[in-house]
Amino acid sequence: MDLTEVIDAYLVESDEFLRDMEAILLRTETSTPSDEDLNAIFRAVHTIKGTAGMFGFESTVKFTHVVENLLDRLRSHEIKFQAELTEILLKAKDHLSYLVAEETKGKIPESKIMQGNSILDLMKPFQGSEIVTAEEKQNQNENEIVLDKKSNHLVSAENQTQTIQNHKDSIPGYLISFRPNRNVFSQGLDPISFIGYLKKIGKIQSVKIISETIPNTMDFDPESCYLGFEIHLDSDAGLDAVRKVFNFIEADSFLHILPPDANIEDLADLSFQLPEEEILLGNIWREIQILTDASLIDYFEELKKRKTGISTNSEENPSSPLSNLSSDELREDKTPTNQKQDQNKSATIKVDSKRIDKLINRVGELVVSCANMNQLIGSIEDSNLQESSMLAMRLLNEVREISLKLRMVPIGDTFQKYTRTVRDLGKELGKDIKLITEGNETELDRNIVDKLGDPLTHLVRNACDHGLETSAEREKKGKPKQGIIKLNAFHEAGSVVIEITDDGNGIQKEKVWQKGIDKGLVSGPLPDSEDEIFKLLFHPGLSTASQITNVSGRGVGLDVVLQNIESLRGSITVKSTPNQGSRFIIRLPLTLAIIDGFLVEVGKNQFIIPMDMVLECLHFTDDNKVDSNQFFALRGNLIPFLRLKDYYPCESSGENSRENIVIVRNGEKKAGIVVERLLGEYQTVIKPMGSVFRHVKGVSGSSILGDGNVALIIDIPSLFERTIAVENERLYK
The missing domain is CATH 3.30.70.240 (Alpha-Beta Plaits)
Known part of the structure; x- marks a missing residue:
């Protein structure tokens, strides 16, 4: 019998239980756990123990058995919860996470078993007297009053x-x-x-x-x-x-x-x-x-x-409401009321994420096929056929939206795990730090959430180590003793924005620029553009830490953050104010599977611009050009622009071809992209680039159009960087 799927379910379920356990234990540092909290922790350990026992995972069972005994005594109030137990139970949770993950792969090493035993030894002082066995409890209760369910009268356990x-x-x-x-x-x-x-x-x-x-x-x-x-x-x-x-x-x-x-x-x-x-x-x-x-x-x-x-009893009491019921109806009546009510509630089922990915991929292919069909039908003068085509497209869009929502998950679960990270780092660094999370209900593609863990971990650790001062330093500056790190998520213009903010030192621009000079990355005086300065933070090997610690200082981290965010078709920017704090802003697409794009053409080549970044489209003439073709005049404002044919190899359709400009934005910035033809909105499936082209700047993917041609999906953040670089070269030449 293949137990792969069953064991996978055990791992997922155990992970959920352990996350909940950790969240409850972290709350016990500021408030006494309620009976409900203690029962929830006990249930988590008890359920993991039971399932591990079914699979024969002996190391997990032996460890959880002792932890379960302690939790059982806590929830029954035989012993009182003490502050020291929070740290011990958190260590037990961490070890249990290891056992659950590793024992499914093979035998646990003896060194890890000894590590678990040392955690169990920490629990001994809190156990108090010996735990009363089930047999002893049964003997103690011999004279207690019990309810005889059949006859509905009370008898003593001794007489029974x-x-x-x-x-x-x-x-x-x-x-x-x-x-x-x-x-x-x-x-x-x-x-x-x-x-x-x-x-x-x-x-x-x-x-x-x-x-x-x-x-x-x-x-x-x-x-x-x-x-x-x-x-x-x-x-x-x-x-x-x-x-x-x-x-x-x-x-x-x-x-x-x-x-x-x-x-x-x-x-x-x-x-x-x-x-x-x-x-x-x-x-x-x-x-x-x-x-x-x-x-x-x-x-x-x-x-x-x-x-x-x-x-006989039923006949003697014909007025009884049960006397007119059949035996089948009597049996049906035994169903608890809460069960009947629960049957009307919506239920949640667990589905393998690979199945959902396959569904979304097929829906995406269907979108492309339907778009191609609509193009063909558009040239046929048949109103009934066109109406049917429009109806099919509308229904397909609804199916597409429903399919995408199947993979959407709230980001709150991801935020929650950093409570433990901040707590442990605060103790290690000797800092008083509080984590605040907002926008926990903001939904994001699960594939993006899974890949977002490492970047957020680096940024949170940097905020703890680099960003926040010690309590003594904060008091000297007139700040509250406790430093604040905030994680916030919200939707903006078809994207998801995640902010990591701290109220610490802020980033010293002069120090960052000098580090860049020392590394040979830049030269010259400090520029006015903060973006140009803060971009150095993401360069490999550059660190502003005064000393190397267990947390940071080796110049490794932010370059990985940038790579991971860009691999998700996202961007990251930095804002900072001296002595007030820093803010790292991540912008990500809602999904990686299907894109709402704006199709444009240059020569015989077609490109797709993400629709959520498009603001407007205008005819491009010489009257709009300002200062050697570097800027475009838009309602009294100057915005930089570039021509796609200057950055991508395109076959020109003629020197006198008409040009249009697409105004796009990335965060708070705007720029223009000059193209020849505007082909309108286009829904398409995103196909990843091959390994040879995966790291090419300015392209985030490709798509197969309805006519079989390939269109490149423009990476707007990369083009913005190029535009800014051109502007800086001109200003500082």
């Missing part, structure tokens, strides 16, 4: 035990009747993993799957659970220990556990609580060896008496 012992026939092991609710999958729970964990406390003698409620194909809902389970477990563990296995799924299930000393009467009681027919249950229990042939006769005798008694 005595009643069971009076019967000669007892079942040979635990009988677990497990009926997960139909909506259990939507709660993120897998019944099989809980059953598999029973192997940790005993031997599963037999399992019988109940499939009586599976509907026909037309009514089948793949998001619903239709199966039930009858389990025969042989174990020396107490009843509490067995029930604890189902701790987090019991609320979403019908669960009844009969201990090994249960008798025929208890089985009869159970049969009336289960939705299946009594005869079917009797055969199942016989099949899983809960019942023997001899006891089966006694069982049906007892069953017959009980059925007669219940029937």
